[in-house]
Every structure is written in C-alpha cells, then in structure tokens.
Amino acid sequence: MTTDPTARAAQLREQLHYHAHRYYVLDDPEIPDAEYDRLFRELQELEDAHPGLRTPDSPTQRVLGRVLEGFAPVRHAVPMLSIRTETDTEASGAEAFDARVRRELGLRPADAPVEYAAELKFDGLAINLRYEHGVLAQAATRGNGETGEDVTQNIRTISQIPLRLKFRGEVPAVIEVRGEVYIRRDDFEALNERQRAVIAAGAKNEKTFVNPRNAAAGAVRQLDPAIAAKRPLSFFGYGLGDVRGWDIPGTHSALLDAMAAIGVPVSPDRTVAQGAAGLVAFYRAMGEKRDALPFDIDGVVYKVNSRALQQRLGFVSREPRWAVAHKYPAQEQMTTLQGIEIQVGRTGKLTPVAKLAPVFVGGTTVSNATLHNQDEIDRKDVRIGDTVIVRRAGDVIPEVVGVVHATA
Template identity: 55%
Template sequence: MNTSVSERILALREQIDSHNHRYYVLDEPSIPDAEYDRLFRELKALEEAHPELVTSDSPTQRVGAKPIGGFAEVSHELPMLSLDNAFSAEELRAFVKRIGDRLKDVDTTRLTFACEPKLDGLAISLLYENGLLVRGATRGDGYTGEDITLNVRTIANIPLKLMGSGWPQRLEVRGEVYMPKAGFEALNEDARARDEKTFVNPRNAAAGSLRQLDPSITAKRPLEFCCYSTGVVEGGSLPDSHSESLKQLREWGLKINPEMRVVEGAEGCLEYYRQMEQKRGSLPYDIDGLVFKVDDRGLQQLLGFVARAPRWAIAHKFPAQEEITRLNDVEFQVGRTGAVTPVARLEPVFVGGVTVSNATLHNMDEIARLDVRIGDYVMVRRAGDVIPQIVKVVTEKRSGDERPVELPDHCPVCGSEVERTQLVKRGKSGQQVSQGAIYRCVGRLACQAQLKQALIHFVSRKAMDIDGLGEKNIDQLVEREMVASPADLYRLTKAQLLRLEGFAELSSENIVTAIDQSRTVTLDKFIYALGIPEVGEETARVLSNSLGTLERIRKALPELLTWLPDIGLEVAHEIHNFMQDEHNASVINALLELNVKPIEPGELAAQLQGSVTFADLIDKLNIAGVAKTGATLLADQFQTLEALLNADEAALSAIPRFGSRARNGLLERLADQLWCERAIALEQQLRDFGMHWESAVERPKQSLPLEGETWVLTGTLEQLTRDDAKAKLQALGAKVAGSVSAKTTAVVAGEKAGSKLAKAEQLGIRVLNEAQLLELLASEGQAL
C-alpha cells in the first residue's frame, strides 16, 4: 500500500471534520457545499479502494449499520437527574435564597449563575473513551436508559472523535437532541407531500427520530445536539466552573448554546429571563424555559442533591400556551388511594402542540377558587407544558345557564361515603388539625376503583413487574371477584384464568409463570408496589438501602424514619400508619405466607450505624423551647434517657444557659406519661436497629466484602435477573457500572455477552460466569 494514500486519507478526514465543526457547531462554513462534496467523495473512494484503512471515527461511517431488533439497556454510572421547576420570579428568588441559607458565607447577590435556554428535545448521554465516541444513551428514568449509539452517530454535529487534545480518558457528555424549527417544517412538508402522518411538534419529531430501530431513517432527520453538562469524568479534569467546562467542550468540537450567559444573583437571572422571553419567538429552535446553575462546581458539590434533583440548579419555565374552550362537564375519578378527583371534560382545543379534551381541576377547593361552573368558557393552560389545567373562567361569556359543580356524597364507583381528609401538622407545641383539600372514598379495597388501581400499580414494571396483567385483565379479575387484594394474585391458577375472556392455554400459562417469577423481587420494588401514599421509587429505595429489611421498615417509628435521607415527618407518618394498618399488615403477611420473598440488603446502612446521638434523640422528641443547643445541654447534663425522664425542676434550673421556656416545655412533657413511653420506645428502637449512640461501640463497623470494587454485568443470566444480580452485588458493597474500563474489578458474563466481555478480556479483567457469581454470592450470604 502506498504510504501517500494513508496520509491523504488522514488529511481528508481532518479537513472534513474541521469543516463539519465550522458548519454544524460554529455556524461558520468556510467552503462552498460543492467543495465539501468533492472532498467527501474523494475520501469515500479512497476508503472503498483500501477498506483496511477504514476506521470507526471516519466521517464516512456515520451511517451504514443495519437495522437492529431493539435497544439494549444502559445503566447510568451517575444518575441523570431531573431539575426542579420555577414558574415565577418569586419561586426563582426563593431558590436563590435556599442556596444562601445553605452557603452561609456566600453573598448570593454576587453569586454567579450559568444561564442557558432549556431546549425542548430529548436528553441523552454521550460517552467518549480516549477521545472516541463509544456509546450514546437516552436518559430513560434517570438510572437506566436505552443504547442508541448507532443513531447518535448519524447526527452530523456530534463528533465521532473529539478535536484537539487534553480530553479525559473517559468523558461523559450530556445534552439535548432537538429538531430545529426549519427542519421540522421541512420534514412535515415532505410527509404531507407523501400523504403520510405529520408530527405534532419538534420535540415529538426529535424523540421519534432518535428511537428508530433503523439508523438510516434517523440519518435522514434534521437533528442537532447541544451539550449542557458532563457526567463521568475519569483520567483527566475539567475547569472549576460550569461555564468554562462547557467552553472547553466546545474546544473539543461539541456544540454549546450560543445564548449561554453568566450572571450574578437572582436579579441577573431574572433579567436574562426577560431578555430570552422577548427573544424566544425568533430562536431557530423551541425552548420551554431557561436553566440556571450555580457556576462554581465546588459550590455545586457543597449544595449536593435531593432525591431526584440537584440543589444548585433550577428550570425557570416560560408561561405555557393558553387557549379558551368550553367546559362541557365535570366527572369524578377515584384513584388507588381513594382520592376522589374532579376531571374537566372540555370541548377539544389545540394547546401547546396537542389537542386537549380533558384537564385537571385538582380538588373542590380549586373549583371554588376559580368559581368554575359546568357550561363556562375557560382558559386552558398546559402547566409546565405537560399537564393541561384550567387557570381562569371567562365570566363575561356566561349566559346564566351554567351549573355549579357538586361533589358526590357517595363514591361514584362503590357507593361508599366520601370524607374530607384532615391535615395534621406536628411540631414541638403539639399537633394541629385542619381540613385537607382531598376527599376520599372510605371503601378501601371494597371499592373496585381503588382495588383496580392498587393492582395496576402493584403489577407495573417498576413494581412487581408481572407481565401480561394489563388493565383489561385486572378489570375482569376484580369484576368477577377472583381477586380482592394483591395477595390473591398469587393464588390464581391456570384453570381460573382460562375462564376469563381472551385467555387461552399459552397466555394463561405465561401469566401464572410471570406471577410465580415475581415472588422474588428486590425490597425497594416490593415497598414501592405496596402503594404507600407519598412513597415513590426514590423513597422506597431509601427505605430499602437504609433499613435493610422489611421487618425494620414495618416496625420503624415515624421519628426514626426522619433520620433517613430525604424523609420528612409527614411522609414518615404515612409510612408508619400504612404499616400499622390492620388491613395492610394482613396483606403483607399474606404475601409473605404465599412465598413472596423480597431480596433484602440485610444490614442497616453503614452511615446509620451508631449515628444518632443522645442530643439528636432529645431534639427529635419535640420539646417546646428546646432546640439543638438546648438538646446538647440536656444530653451533657443527664447522659442517659432514664436520667432525663427522672429530672425535676431543681435539676433543670441548675443547668447553665437552659432558659425558663425550655425548662417549662420539658417539665410539661415529663408530666405526660404517653410522651415518656414514646421516648423510651424510640430509644429502644434505636438500640434494636443499631442506630443508638452506643451501637458504634457495641457493633464496630465492618467493611463490606466488595466495598470499593466496580462490577459490570453483561449478557443474559438464567437464574438471576439483571436487577437481582445488581441488588445482590450492591448489598455486598460493590458499585455496578454500565461499561467496562481499566477501573473495573470484575465482569459477570452471561449468554450472548458481547463487546463488554471482549473489552474485559482485552484489559485482563477478571471474568465470572453466572455459576461462579452464584457461588460467590452464596459464600457471602447472598444466595438465591
């Protein structure tokens, strides 16, 4: 082979990559299209003549893969979290104030924020290793997405190889794939010419294009990518500020939004908001708001995260599009918790890119506030550009024939009474009861609507994951009184299912098998499946990872639950009340008796062991006038709860700096026998769980056997699901990653393991088959 051919191919690739960058990223084309086409044709001809010189990062390799049968799952090594929203200047200022409350020494009026438009597209992750694009993935649920590598390779402004030098060995770039307005209009015009269905809006068009199983179809769609952050960064570093990090990504060939600005304080953010609100209509792409991020990455680390969102960033949404239409009727729906919710039935109207015929009215208090009546003309808004809601009544259009909305006295499904909920506010001065905004059917599982919704939630993919039990099948099971609680699902037989409409031999066998397979499930999914009010996936995961066993979760007192991450007192009471409810307890017991076996981490989380001090306990006991400082004084003085409970006024008066209000508050509590018993019970539970301050001495912490190790799962496992294997490895302290790198400790390879196995072998990483994994798990007490 002539060396000059190889050199010419490399030179052509560098030229084409440079022109692509100037055209797609900088929007500054430097040569005519005809000249670009000539260079591309020359490169393609040389590569066809010398196929041994073709590499994956060549500009000619963006398209060419065959259609795939489906998308593989990708586990995000760092979760792709959502952002909290602000819809007003007051909410934005409150966000900045919260930051100031946490960063005591920071002047928030001078605090810098990186600001940029919030593109209305699809969030994705791009992974580069040694400068080469190796994987593209959707955000999915934030923890698990879909592998769309072949499709993202077709997007012209995504570099297959990073430009310049100095990039980290592993660099995860996060951003938005979107469709510019001009490209969207051209796509729909072409569809109309072909008499094909058009897309409703650019976001749907972008999402649909990116999830095509045939990459050649994606390649024909006018998609663009704009990055807004990074994820995993290994073997290198980025600048200390968010804005400078994005500028560095631009130097490496990735597009960032040219409207990005750095401003100071809440007022700087609001001024940027006003400017972009005026400019919104003239932008070449759709945006649904702006994103404000604390620019200093060190401060970002200090601020941290809540369960699903960073504390250092917020999305400030633009006012949603609004239209006027007629309210034809109000119907009442019953949810799985018994909430009776009004739903507006509207004359269909096109709002924000979709046709809306239903809207939320939230509750009867909202109906009273709006003074909405059946027959009114109302203003409909897609709140947050997602959920349609009625925001205003057009009273000048009233004819006098409108009818008031009346709450039914009895459940529209089962006829049971409808009661208004009560709000209980608990504090150091006791508890205050007020009327809640929600009305509930008291029929519980005797109400078919609640039972159906509870079962639909129980069998859903993120809960027990019982495939085949869809809404229609559950309707039949409930209506024929074959199932009266989730536990009854595990009593169903094939013969019973065959009596139902639409069930045949194979489908009945499959459902019975799916039900049987669901008997083994991770503890967090089991907790989520129970449908505890206010407990979503994140809270269920916190309960599982923190307390370790179902038994502890069932026994935990509300005050103890508030020591767990991101669980407040009201949610703690919901969890405790649910677990203590006689009916719920019987359902859980029945599930356990029917051999439903939640896979438990087992141990209390290491960070909780011995973590509660005596002062913490005193502070948690809600003594009027006793805050953290007073709790510390009492702990230092009395040392034990027994001594504190036996304290008298003289002993309390002798404590320096312990004021009369705190003294009187404590004496009032000490005279309350029920309070004293509750305090004793809480301390005993801290001992039983291993959270008591003495537990750190009695039970020294031990490192988990796989602590500090990184494992990767690949291929199909026969005896374990991926989720089960992941949970068991995590219970032993391992981090379970989605890709193989030099830092990977071991790879578990099932059937049809592919590139991850090959890379592990190339790097000399330990590889285990499923049998070896099961042997390891059994030796560490994590057997099936």
C-alpha cells in the first residue's frame, strides 16, 4: 500500500467507484458493507487532512447511485438526500450525536433534554412513492438523490404498498411517501433454496443472492415486472417527499402515526426518546432484539422529533444536522478460508463446511460456515486460501456468500 497521500487518495477513489458500481448499479457486491465503509472513512480522513485532495468526483462528495439504462429517469421534486452514518457501535455514538445537536441549538448542560424520534435502519432499497389525489401514480428509486428510476410497475406488485391511501376528509393533491423495500429473512432463505434447486436442475443464468438487500434491489429493478412479482418483497414507510394539500404533523413521531393512519406500513419498533440516555436505551434494546427481528437491520436512526427544530438545525454538506444513522456490528465480514470439511447429517446428507480464520460478524465470532453443497462451491469457485465473505444474520447458520477477487 502506497504511503503517498495523493496516490493513496486516487487509489481509494478508484476502488470506491468500482465497488459502488458493483453494489448500487449491478446489485452484485464483491466486498461486505463494513469493508466499503472502512475504505470510505480512510478517504474521508485523507481529504480532511489534505483538503487539496478533495475532487468533485470523489465518492465523499455525492450521493451514490445512477440511473440504469432501460428505466425512465424521474427527477425528484424534493431531493432524496442521505443522512450521516455513525459507525461507532457503542453507546458513545448516540451520545456524540446528542452533544452535536445540543451544541448547534446553543443549549446549556442545565437545559432540558432534546426529544428524538428513534426508529430502525432497514437494510433494503429506498423508494419514493408518489400519490396524486390519494392514488399511487409513480414509484422511483433514490438513484443519485436528485434523479431516480421509474419502477412503478414493479412496486405495484408489492401487496404491502397501498394503491390508494385512506384519507378522512379532503384528499391531498400530492403526497410522496418515502420508505424501504426489503425482503424478510425467512422469505430470503426460501428464495435462495428455490434458486439452488433450479440451479441444481440445470437452469442457466440463475444465481443465489448474497443478502436480502441485494435480492430486494435486484427485484425492484427488474425490467420484467412478472419477475419482480415472484420475489417476496415487503415495505416500510419512514418519511415524506413532496406534499401538497396535507397538514404535516409538528413532530416526526406524529408523522409516522399519521402515515400509519392513512394506510402506509410503518414499523412498530420505534419510540420517542429523551436526550442521549433515551437514544442509548433504544440502541441497546434494538441491538438485543436484532436477531429476533424477521428482517435485517444494520442500525437505528435518530431524528430530532420537532420539525421546527429540524428547520433550525438545517443541513451540512447535503446531510441533515438533525438526523443520524447509528450502526450495529456488520453482519458480513471478510476472512480467510482455511479448509473445507464434510459434515454428515442425521439423514446422511453431506454438507461442506468452511473452516475460517475466526472473524467477528453479526455480534459473535465465527469460525465455521456452511457452503451448502458442491454445486455452490463450484459456482462460486471457492478455494482454500481464498478471502471470502461470511454472512451471519439472526439465527441463520453462518454461510460463505462469495469470494473477494483482487482488483487493480
């Protein structure tokens, strides 16, 4: 690895562009999220130390993603911007956010705690649902934050998403619901079992999926809605975009309640938290519950509850000062495949098991992971000595989901 800051920054930009393309455009990542985050932070730190290295095309300077060929572009009426990520997976991450908010608001230690809305950070694909006079008119991906992709036909196949919202009284001219399309863990496991069966039967151009997030993203961006309809997609709403003719509640927590009242699926795992202590309590409670949830999360989100205070706090570098995503330990990590052993089940079924260099993933240390069968080993071209991606989510047995190939 080069020690020259200019050369290293250029190398990191190239690597991050490559892996962002694999993740956001091809829905086929080669490295786990935690490794991408590490490279991203290294580039951020280099640019902070040497501002002259910050280029307009740096991954740190834009919202990731681009419009795919084959989908009509959609210009967002209100940009779908990212929120800052807090990668400190301890209570201090919540405390640091609260301290920043209090400082920006000019609060003294003796002043009352700030009230926050705390919710889950779903590991799926962000979607904007545009309802005109209460009827779903268009669905678009986040894309680059300014322009997304029209995926209306595919989104209409998701039974959880209402085609018409339920209003009492006057129906607003426009209301855009923002949320996350995801796949439940049990549905994901069943989907991959079906994929393994069709591959074993000799089907061509089929694959298993690395994780629920990429399976969901791939389904939403299918050009054929009939394929999307076969994928077990779900949805949770968490915010609004363009709104015309609807009174938005004064707090984020009340907004989520109002969204649920008009028929938008909203996660029940949310709370109103008072100050840093309330945020820490929610972070810990959801961390303990994480494995028992029926879907993947990679963190929680804190938002200043008062919309008036949100407006006071404003934005910095296209990110709101009033919100942060607080991550949990990653559910995917890289490690070395040290060997392969064959495990014989009670029915005589043979299962290859990967013997791994111990790695901390999904909140525990993993040294064994399933390789499923010989067809999967062959398809993924897994070899002893390879750097592999191991995934552990919930009570699912850890598995090797891919091989990391060296990139230039």
